[in-house]
Amino acid sequence: MRKIGAARIGIGGPVGSGKTALVERLIPALHKRGVDLAVITNDLVTHEDAERLRRTNLLAPERILAVEAGACPHTVIREDPTLNMEAADSLDRDFPDLDLILIESGGDNLASTFSLDLVDYWLFVIDVAGGDDIPRKRGPGVIQSDLLVINKVDLAPYVGVTLAPMIREASAARAGRPVLCTNCRANEGIDAVADALCAAVLYQAA
């Protein structure tokens, strides 16, 4: 329905899985690919995530908006995404050359999903330290997201997780749709995520 503006990508996932860390790594990776970018964060408690991003100086502060969720992280990305849509529309107005808006959900549970009126594509971030049984729980976030990211793969040996079966189970639960692994702290696996996003919504060849 909306006029053509920037593509919108949602990033959801449980608390502490590494959504903000992934955004911090994706910003330079997307800049390197020539993508003009802005970010919206939905913080559960404070402007923590937006402030954290602003402190990194990766993006001009006016390209990072915070939308409060009134303690309803599900609602603001799904049942009533209007405030996020307004924030994204305002970024489109302020930055006419914008290619991409990343919308980072507040930390939530495995049942969170994005409204397709809000985003064109969305990814769900889990981490190995959350347990290798997460894919088996088949939460809507794990199943329905366009891309599943398994973060903190470096921690696998320390939390009793064997990565290969976890990836296999995640792929099986998603009927073969994409699963990528990252270690955001060490900037590992980020290029593959950036390539996947660019291919999916910006039609750039990897």
Next chain:
Amino acid sequence: MNDLSGLLTALQFGDGQFPGGGFAFSWGLESLIADGQITRTGFGGFLAGQMRHRWAKCDRVIIAHAHAAAGDLSRLLALDDLADAWATVETMRAGSRRAGLALLGTHLRLGTPGAQPLKNAIDGGKAQGHLPVVQGVVLAGIGLDGPSALAVSAYGMAQSFCTAAIRLGLISHLDAQRSLADVRPDLARIIAEPMPDTDDIQSFTPLADIAAMRHMDQTQRLFSN
């Protein structure tokens, strides 16, 4: 629109689940709770005070005049200016604008009559898009009569305070229903009262206004205001 059709329309657009962004605003309540200025037993009185001393004397008047002038853009722009002037607290003013734009955005996408000209005026910098003006326009656009539009707005405001109070841990789900039932006769009476002229708008809710002013300084914020 017959009675039943009108009731069903009012239920759809008065539903707390209607996507208009209302869940993210507490209109001062979050700071009142953080500052220890309100208790569970005091919530009913707070709600009645907000409805009587702000909604009834300020929002209601702007909504009613906007509803009556839904096709008259220059009158709507004047009412929007008035709403802006009456929102003396920055977080309330920003909240009224953001909630107005969110509600208008949904009605634009639904094709509600009257939404597009108002949006064009906002995009052209001629209006801010304050919530009571948007409510008046879109509730007229969906075909509700004046009193029904006011009932939808009053109920929306009251239930928004209640759900915010539940999420902030102040009251229970049953407290909320009791508070809504207690305030209902008051709201029905206020809606039936003669409509004041816009020169007679008032608003006096000092405790909530001061709390709303303090909102940006709170260390923890779940709500936009």
